Amino acid sequence: MTTTKHKSLAVQVGHVTMGGGSPVVVQxxxxxxxxxxxxxxxxxxxxxxxxxxxxRLTVNVDAAAKAIPVIKEKLLAKGYTTPLIGDFHYNGHTLLTNVPACAEALDKYRINPGNVGFGETxxxxxxxxxxVAVKYDKPVRIGVNGGSLDQTILNRRMDENGKAAKPKTATEVTIDAMIESALSSAAMAREYGMSPNKIVISVKxxxxxxxIRAYTQLSEQCDYALHVGLTEAGMGVKGAVYSTAALANLLQNGIGDTIRASLTPAPGGDRTEEVRVCQYILQALSLRQFQPSVTACPGCGRTTNTLFQEMAQDMENFFxxxxxxxxxxxxKGVEGLKIAxxxxxxxxxxxxxxxxxxxxxxGTxxxxxxxxxxxxxxxxxLEGPHMMTQFKKMVEEYVDKKFGA
Ligand code: SF4
Structure with a gap:
């Protein structure tokens, strides 16, 4: 695969800038x-x-739209200024029109062009x-998804492909249809008065x-900011690894202005896992630094006790x-600290x-x-039973001296 550096337009979402060379944003x-x-x-x-x-929050019914301004206000009162995105499908046009306070409170709207009706509707x-977005000066994400792709575009593309001298595979046609759906929707948005630097695109x-193929092709055809993610990545280690495989490849090629890891949490599991996975991906690629890193060996037959595992775990929690x-x-710069x-x-x-x-x-x-x-x-x-405490103290003193000056 050729190395591409996608030059995207900068999009302002609340106080956060994505694209235009800004650091990749975690969402x-x-x-x-x-x-x-x-x-x-x-x-x-x-x-x-x-x-x-x-x-991002789901906005699916009238009561959810009405809840958004209240959520926003209460968060601000607690000092949380994180921009909020509304996720709309099927009835977003009605909700955004009927509940102007929701339209105003949100910092960005996600629109799925495959879920806004058919034909003229x-x-x-x-x-x-x-x-509505233009009226309130809000950016939008035109979020095309493989599972809800505009069937009119897909069917037309499939028909054309069936008559082609060298037909493409069904996956290739689907990717072409997804990109067409995204770019034609962006063109329509611009026709209706939206600036290109208010548009973010995804083709998950x-x-x-x-x-990887879809975003690589898309990045060659536009300069819109790109939201990159593997949809329905799955659970646990599998979800994290699959997300990493997709995102790392794209990010390494300069494609992606904001990322999300769509992990399925275990029942009652921790939703913030998806944030940490994104951070680790960016940190592993040296694109951003979020927290000090702990280099720990995997252990082997030379380590017959669990001290170093406990210590590595303890240091992660400590940081x-x-x-x-x-x-x-x-x-400043303490996120770049490396310990082993x-x-x-x-x-x-x-x-x-x-x-x-x-x-x-x-070792043993x-x-x-x-x-x-x-x-x-x-x-x-160091030796004796208090090595862990002594080491942590040394790390703390090192940090105060090096980064506190
Ligand atoms: S215990 Fe020693 S040999 Fe085994 S993985 Fe760690 S550093 Fe390597």
Whole structure:
């Protein structure tokens, strides 16, 4: 695949800028009933606290549209300024028109051109939504989805393909139809008065190779800001890995201005997982830095106790808890801190020297001592039952000294 650097227009969503060379923005979506104002507020706060820079909420019924301005107001009163996006399907034109306070409170509208009606109704409903967005000066995402693609476009494309001398595969035709749906909708939006720098586009599909192909093709055909994601990525490790496979490929090729990982949480699971997955993807690609990283070895037959695993886990939690405090203190660049927690002498000293601070724990049969390396140099050797506490203290002192100056 050729390397593409997609040059996108900058789009302002509340106080967040996406595209135009800005850092890739992390976004997420609530799974609460929007009508349940308190639950929705709690989840927006949790997602924001986890680092979501934009949060999308379902707006599906009149009561949900009416809840939006209340949610927004209450969040602002609690100091949460995270821009809110309304997710509309089927009746967005009616809701945005009938509940102007919702149209005004939202920072962006997501419109699915496959779910706004058919034929003349489609154009009329779509126009109505765009006109509301123009009236309130809001950006929109034209969010095409493989599962709800405009069937009129798809059927026409399939018919044409059937008569072609060299027919394309069904997947190729679907991707062409998705891109046509997105770009023709964007052209219509511009006809109805929307500026190109108010338009974000997505063409999400549920298979990794399809998503990569669709966004790569799309990026060659437009300069709109792109919202990139693998739709219906699935649960747990599988969802995280599949999302990473798709997003990393695109981001590495310069495609994507905002990302979402569409993970299915386990029943009662943590919705903020999708935010952390996005952050890790961006951090792994060195596109953004969100929190100090812990380099830990996988362990092997040379580590017969769990100390280094516990220590690596403890350090991850320690950074998550400490980061807000360090940021409050104005410790600039602390997100870039690298520490190493290694299981034995084989790679321990080497990796520890490459980190800001590293500890090389003793493997099975080794002298029960753990040398510490600070900025590449061995400083002290820890031993005994309090190594974990001592190491954390050293990290804290290092951070205060290096980033607190
Ligand atoms: S550093 Fe040591 S314990 Fe860790 S994986 Fe390598 S050999 Fe095994």
């Amino acid at each position: 997420s979506m609530t799974n609460t009933d929007t009508v349940d104002i308190e639950k929705s507020i709690q989840q927006v706060m949790a997602l924001s606290d986890a680092g979501s820079e934009l949060v 489609h154009d009329k409903n779509f126009r109505q939504m765009i006109e 599909m549920s298979h990794v190779q399809d998503v 998550r808890d400490k980061l807000p405090e360090w940021k409050k203190k104005g410790y 927690v290694m299981g034995c002498i084989v790679n321990g000293p080497g990796e520890s020297k490459n980190a800001n601070i590293g500890i090389s724990l003793p 049969g080794e002298n029960p001592k753990a040398p510490i390396f600070v900025d590449g140099k061995k400083t002290v050797t």
